[in-house]
Amino acid sequence: MIKSIRMIKNKNDYLVIKPPSGLLNIDWNELWKYRELLYIFAWRDIKVRYKQTVIGIAWALFQPFVTMVIFSFFFGKLAKVPSEGVPYPIFVYSGLLFWNYFSSSLTNASNSLINEQNIIKKVYFPRLILPISATVTHLIDFGFSLLIMIGMMIYFKMQLSLHILYILPLLLIITTISSSGIGLFLSSVNVKYRDVRYILPFFIQILLYLTPVIYPVSIIPENIRWIMYLNPMSGVITIARSMFLNTGNIDYMSLLVSLFISFLYFLFGIYYFKKMEQYFADII
Amino acid sequence: MTEPIIKIENLGKKYILRHKEKYITLRDSLNNLIPNLLSKNNREEFWALKDINVSLYDGDVLGIIGKNGSGKSTLLKIMSRITYPSQGQLTIKGNVASLLEVGTGFNPELTGRENIYLNGAILGMKSIEIRKNFDEIVNFSGVEKFLDTPVKHYSSGMYVRLAFSIAAHLSSDVLLVDEVLAVGDAEFQKRCLRKMGQVAKSGRTVLFVSHNMQSISDLCNRVILLSEGKLIGDGKPQDIISQYIDKIRNVADKENNINTEGRKGTGLVKIDKVEFGNLISGEEARIKMHYSSAKRNDKLINCRVAFAVKDLKYNLCFICSTEMYFEDNLQLNPTGILECTINKLPLGEGEYVVDLFFEENNVVVDWLEDSMIINVSAGKFHPGVRQVPKGHEGKAGTLVEHKWSTL
Numbered sequence: 001m002i003k004s005i006r007m008i009k010n011k012n013d014y015l016v017i018k019p020p021s022g023l024l025n026i027d028w029n030e031l032w033k034y035r036e037l038l039y040i041f042a043w044r045d046i047k048v049r050y051k052q053t054v055i056g057i058a059w060a061l062f063q064p065f066v067t068m069v070i071f072s073f074f075f076g077k078l079a080k081v082p083s084e085g086v087p088y089p090i091f092v093y094s095g096l097l098f099w100n101y102f103s104s105s106l107t108n109a110s111n112s113l114i115n116e117q118n119i120i121k122k123v124y125f126p127r128l129i130l131p132i133s134a135t136v137t138h139l140i141d142f143g144f145s146l147l148i149m150i151g152m153m154i155y156f157k158m159q160l161s162l163h164i165l166y167i168l169p170l171l172l173i174i175t176t177i178s179s180s181g182i183g184l185f186l187s188s189v190n191v192k193y194r195d196v197r198y199i200l201p202f203f204i205q206i207l208l209y210l211t212p213v214i215y216p217v218s219i220i221p222e223n224i225r226w227i228m229y230l231n232p233m234s235g236v237i238t239i240a241r242s243m244f245l246n247t248g249n250i251d252y253m254s255l256l257v258s259l260f261i262s263f264l265y266f267l268f269g270i271y272y273f274k275k276m277e278q279y280f281a282d283i284i
Numbered sequence: 285m286t287e288p289i290i291k292i293e294n295l296g297k298k299y300i301l302r303h304k305e306k307y308i309t310l311r312d313s314l315n316n317l318i319p320n321l322l323s324k325n326n327r328e329e330f331w332a333l334k335d336i337n338v339s340l341y342d343g344d345v346l347g348i349i350g351k352n353g354s355g356k357s358t359l360l361k362i363m364s365r366i367t368y369p370s371q372g373q374l375t376i377k378g379n380v381a382s383l384l385e386v387g388t389g390f391n392p393e394l395t396g397r398e399n400i401y402l403n404g405a406i407l408g409m410k411s412i413e414i415r416k417n418f419d420e421i422v423n424f425s426g427v428e429k430f431l432d433t434p435v436k437h438y439s440s441g442m443y444v445r446l447a448f449s450i451a452a453h454l455s456s457d458v459l460l461v462d463e464v465l466a467v468g469d470a471e472f473q474k475r476c477l478r479k480m481g482q483v484a485k486s487g488r489t490v491l492f493v494s495h496n497m498q499s500i501s502d503l504c505n506r507v508i509l510l511s512e513g514k515l516i517g518d519g520k521p522q523d524i525i526s527q528y529i530d531k532i533r534n535v536a537d538k539e540n541n542i543n544t545e546g547r548k549g550t551g552l553v554k555i556d557k558v559e560f561g562n563l564i565s566g567e568e569a570r571i572k573m574h575y576s577s578a579k580r581n582d583k584l585i586n587c588r589v590a591f592a593v594k595d596l597k598y599n600l601c602f603i604c605s606t607e608m609y610f611e612d613n614l615q616l617n618p619t620g621i622l623e624c625t626i627n628k629l630p631l632g633e634g635e636y637v638v639d640l641f642f643e644e645n646n647v648v649v650d651w652l653e654d655s656m657i658i659n660v661s662a663g664k665f666h667p668g669v670r671q672v673p674k675g676h677e678g679k680a681g682t683l684v685e686h687k688w689s690t691l
Binding site: 014015018034036040044048051118119121122123124125278281282 | 299311361362363364365366367368369370371372374375376377388389393394398401402405407408411434
């Protein structure tokens, strides 16, 4: 086979290949140069995911909607889980909206390296692109789910607060960096220990119950509520409800803490990923 | 020309062999944690490459030769940045995007058009470049009609052609070619070589790994020889190729007469010794292969045993294999001798290289490449006085029995 190495920049640039050193040696310039690859991977994932389905992209609407209906029936109607004074369907849906984005992008990111092992063994590009594009892909699905949310707000005659304009992007950032942070960590563990593949669905299942998706955070005793802070998704979902459903004032403290914690996860994920990166092609 | 394009300094790559199984599970790791902490002895270091120093200049076409496992592929992998070196450094003048195999990242569900963009991006092309070269890529590949068909419906030929045209349109200054990895038909391989020749002529630097000494000596102006991760020869193609042949010959002369460097296979059965006897062109040859199995007492089932004979340019002359003589499912004793008789040896005077192969029940148990040099003395294969046409002395190829008559 032909392998070719191509000079992109002018001829006076030197590429030095040597044993990796340093803690966080991320080449931001290079990452920026490869940004197109990030779009292409995301575009391919979406294209391939719905290519052979009959209703195509409508699956992105169908899945969260059906989950919402089932949860409303069992938890809302039968189990009578409290919903802070708003109809249970819209209460649970506002939680699912962010939860689905978090859990699907985390799963996708964690398996991203294993799924692309053929490319990793054959071509060089900044490996960080793989888990990050796997996360970003699910922003599209989030967009579709948001349409249902808006539909439901109209149906239940909710008032739209202007806070959405700046809170929603912040919540998306928190969700994205925490899922990609944990995803970066798990994807590099996954290269060495294939157990991650099997543990992950179980882990996400547990996490769903530890996050106030189907219940309000108010049913948790005050004295242990701080534990919820470790999970940035608790903050995200609680704030999302205040924002969409006016279930209370927006808790800015919780917003900051969630942002901070998710940032820590992200840094740790990148650190671990960079540390393991040099072995990927050898052990995958 | 004073400044090298590629400068390799003290380059080394170390692997740590710890477990035999490829996928270790978390449980295994936890179970072995304590014993591992107590003894670090089960960590075995293995240098796939060590202390490599080479400088390449504009227009150099470097051939890399050596047996399996000598570090050729590791060197290319480090150059294309797929894996990191453990020591030393490699400086390449310019910036690098690499491609290890054509068709990397092709998605069967996507159409030809979509795959051009996907594959191009993976290889480091910008979408503007791809758009600019799009028509050319499509023309070159000859798959215009199927551009909007998912590639899973492509024939393997179309698939490879499309993949190759994308790769061929990378504007590369340094080209790495690994012929060992080459799949595809002869036509395709020829195309790869032609492309390489063009690149070389345009004054760019080429690195070429091959087993075919003919293409190495045709295309390269310099050759390096690797053995067990070390650089043992660097110079003109003819000199280094003879050094390589001499090396096989030297080992082959010793008592157990086969060179086992780069041996592959599970090792369940080993070929210990092969006796070719006194080989004379056109005479009967009886070849005895001694093999043994340390671990087996029962019969070896479904065996395939073969040897291949190549000339010194590594062109294949012929293969003798049990599967072409026996019915299916050849059963053999775990230790024994196989004899192969060639009625009329179809080789001219000279030296030849031999590969040996042993397979049991679809598992390769022993595979020795370039394991022996055999010497064929002049004889009378053809009825005529001359045994080789005029001007073809030393390159007669495989001899074929034939008659002539006038009609």
